[in-house]
Amino acid sequence: MNDAPDASRRPSRAPRPSAEAPGLAVRRAAADAVDAVLEKGQPLEESLDRLTRDLEDRDRALARMIAATTLRKFGSLKALLRTLLERGVPAKASRVETLLAIGAAQILFMDVPDHAAVGTSVALAGESPATAGFKGLVNAVLRRIAREGRAILPDAADQPNWMVEGWAGAYGGEAAQAISKALAAEAPLDLTVKSEPENWAERLGGRLLPTGSIRVLDAGNVTALAGFPEGAWWVQDAAAALPARLLHPAPGMHIADLCAAPGGKTAQLAAAGAQVTALDRSAPRLKRLRQNLERLGLTAEIVEADAARWKGGPFDGVLIDAPCSATGTIRRHPDVAWTKGPADIASLAGLQSRILDNAASLVKPGGVLVYSTCSLEPEEGERQIAELLARRSDLVRDPVVPGEAGIAAEWINAAGEVRTLPTHMPVGEGEDPRLGGLDGFFAARLRRR
Numbered sequence: 481m482n483d484a485p486d487a488s489r490r491p492s493r494a495p496r497p498s499a500e501a502p503g504l505a506v507r508r509a510a511a512d513a514v515d516a517v518l519e520k521g522q523p524l525e526e527s528l529d530r531l532t533r534d535l536e537d538r539d540r541a542l543a544r545m546i547a548a549t550t551l552r553k554f555g556s557l558k559a560l561l562r563t564l565l566e567r568g569v570p571a572k573a574s575r576v577e578t579l580l581a582i583g584a585a586q587i588l589f590m591d592v593p594d595h596a597a598v599g600t601s602v603a604l605a606g607e608s609p610a611t612a613g614f615k616g617l618v619n620a621v622l623r624r625i626a627r628e629g630r631a632i633l634p635d636a637a638d639q640p641n642w643m644v645e646g647w648a649g650a651y652g653g654e655a656a657q658a659i660s661k662a663l664a665a666e667a668p669l670d671l672t673v674k675s676e677p678e679n680w681a682e683r684l685g686g687r688l689l690p691t692g693s694i695r696v697l698d699a700g701n702v703t704a705l706a707g708f709p710e711g712a713w714w715v716q717d718a719a720a721a722l723p724a725r726l727l728h729p730a731p732g733m734h735i736a737d738l739c740a741a742p743g744g745k746t747a748q749l750a751a752a753g754a755q756v757t758a759l760d761r762s763a764p765r766l767k768r769l770r771q772n773l774e775r776l777g778l779t780a781e782i783v784e785a786d787a788a789r790w791k792g793g794p795f796d797g798v799l800i801d802a803p804c805s806a807t808g809t810i811r812r813h814p815d816v817a818w819t820k821g822p823a824d825i826a827s828l829a830g831l832q833s834r835i836l837d838n839a840a841s842l843v844k845p846g847g848v849l850v851y852s853t854c855s856l857e858p859e860e861g862e863r864q865i866a867e868l869l870a871r872r873s874d875l876v877r878d879p880v881v882p883g884e885a886g887i888a889a890e891w892i893n894a895a896g897e898v899r900t901l902p903t904h905m906p907v908g909e910g911e912d913p914r915l916g917g918l919d920g921f922f923a924a925r926l927r928r929r
């Protein structure tokens with residue numbers, strides 16, 4: 481298990497040679513993206529978009545794969561480097577750790593020739609005066625990793641200590657280890673379709689899950705898949721598709737989606753025929769929501785406002801897919817493990833309870849409130865609902881029942897709330913393990929008296 485990221489890491493700023501070794505720009509972009517996550521807490525996708533702008537599509541995909549694999553396995557890579565570097569990571573040159581980590585990630589977990597992984601990390605070390613003196617060290621350590629392979633990987637968790645310990649407190653030690661392992665694996669592509677799920681599963685060569693989502697492996701570029709241009713489906717983890725289904729949206733219902741952007745759940749509600757008010761505080765994210773709905777040929781009333789204060793309705797249904805730490809999505813966003821800390825969870829929990837309080841007053845008597853987060857932390861899920869019910873006597877739980885929306889009994893807690901874990905939906909014997917797993921989600925349904 482690991483500690484918080486080192487803040488002294490600095491990307492290289494030295495002049496670059498005009499004729500570069502092949503693959504160097506890709507590794508530089510990957511290393512800079514990893515540094516941006518670890519040092520500045522920037523989201524990986526945002527950094528990669530910026531850093532790979534000048535690369536060809538294939539190189540961009542490789543840079544993304546190297547950075548994501550490094551972060552996904554960063555806990556065990558850090559532990560490995562700790563055992564191999566007798567004197568630890570060089571002080572004031574933590575870029576060396578990044579170059580070792582991206583090199584080791586390629587050697588141990590990717591289909592990249594060892595000499596390319598070693599050579600590019602050594603060359604990148606040579607680019608900065610702060611790291612040039614460590615070229616020999618980078619070369620020796622990576623060659624040793626290439627020689628000895630995965631056998632020398634220590635048995636360490638891939639997420640920070642505090643996170644794994646928190647899961648042990650919530651789910652038990654054994655479950656926490658299994659969650660940690662499941663989060664270090666790549667996630668499949670899940671799609672939500674507007675209609676005809678069986679038909680689309682067949683056309684896309686995917687598997688229709690009991691919840692109605694379609695799971696596809698080795699999809700490649702999603703925009704090139706059948707059905708994308710005509711807006712037949714959108715990308716959404718199977719667990720993320722559950723909260724909107726708990727509202728049983730139908731024509732004639734007026735539903736407020738209070739944290740709506742980029743619109744995955746708004747699209748589900750609108751596709752089911754409900755009249756939707758889609759609200760979000762972020763103008764850029766609402767722009768994406770608008771574009772997504774346009775591609776899908778769906779409509780909603782769009783409102784830019786703070787869900788903790790906005791007044792409207794009353795509504796038949798209110799959905800709060802609250803801003804959260806997103807620790808349940810680490811399979812898809814491995815940077816989350818290294819950009820979020822306990823203080824973020826505490827401050828998000830405060831915002832979540834303010835949004836819940838306001839949202840409750842927007843529900844008609846007899847109407848439904850669904851609260852969800854893509855977090856594994858009880859502070860952002862179970863505890864929010866317990867505290868809300870203690871504050872408000874006009875709300876009662878409307879328990880989710882096994883089989884509803886394809887939800888397995890194993891995913892429902894004693895209070896009738898949905899709690900999915902990355903270890904859920906295991907594959908059958910002999911099946912591709914990549915077909916299993918779910919994002920970690922919490923969803924509770926309440927009714928207003």
Ligand SMILES: C[S@@+](CC[C@H](N)C(=O)[O-])C[C@H]1O[C@@H](n2cnc3c(N)ncnc32)[C@H](O)[C@@H]1O
Nearest residue numbers: 739740741742743744745761762786787801803
């Ligand atoms: C988990 S995301 C929502 C994902 C979305 N429901 C979907 O399915 O595509 C949380 C959203 O809450 C928004 N948000 C954060 N604070 C907010 C606030 N005070 N009021 C309204 N929206 C807020 C963020 O901008 C973000 O888009």
